[in-house]
Amino acid sequence: MTSDRYFDDLRAGERFESAGLTITESAIIDFAAQWDPQPFHLDAEYARSESAFGGLIASGLHTTCATLRLWLADKILIAGTIGSPGIDQVRFLRPVRPGDTLRVVTELLELRPSASKPDRGSAKMRHTTTNQRGETVLTMDALVIVRRRPGVASSSAPGA
Numbered sequence: 001m002t003s004d005r006y007f008d009d010l011r012a013g014e015r016f017e018s019a020g021l022t023i024t025e026s027a028i029i030d031f032a033a034q035w036d037p038q039p040f041h042l043d044a045e046y047a048r049s050e051s052a053f054g055g056l057i058a059s060g061l062h063t064t065c066a067t068l069r070l071w072l073a074d075k076i077l078i079a080g081t082i083g084s085p086g087i088d089q090v091r092f093l094r095p096v097r098p099g100d101t102l103r104v105v106t107e108l109l110e111l112r113p114s115a116s117k118p119d120r121g122s123a124k125m126r127h128t129t130t131n132q133r134g135e136t137v138l139t140m141d142a143l144v145i146v147r148r149r150p151g152v153a154s155s156s157a158p159g160a
Helices: 026-037 044-049 060-073
Strands: 015-017 081-092 101-113 120-130 136-147
Touching: 026 060, 060 081, 060 101, 060 120, 060 136
Parallel strands: none
Antiparallel strands: 015 101, 081 136, 101 120, 120 136
């Protein structure tokens, strides 16, 4: 992947696939202990015998963070990213269990140059996170503000 992409380099419909990340039992417990201390994230025996999940599972927040980490690791927009005003439509579709290897496919859904700030635009993207069996465990839509390429004075949307 390249790390010097700007708004003007992007095309709606582009897809990017991340490398894999294996989620360990200790990572699940460590994350949960700090951020989501529910027993089915913290205690494997409780999760197996008392929860509806039949075993330890990662917090949905942990899965969301892993998704963002995998996407950012590819450095697709490192040079151009200004930040994000938010994430929409987060869905936890399957539990993530110890030993699951996650991958993220990111699709650029929509690109809009800013009407008020000509040095930037917004990119709406969908992240789809799957496990090693190809099962979707999470989907979410993110909006990212991306710098225009320095020196580009175009007001038309990229890919037009």
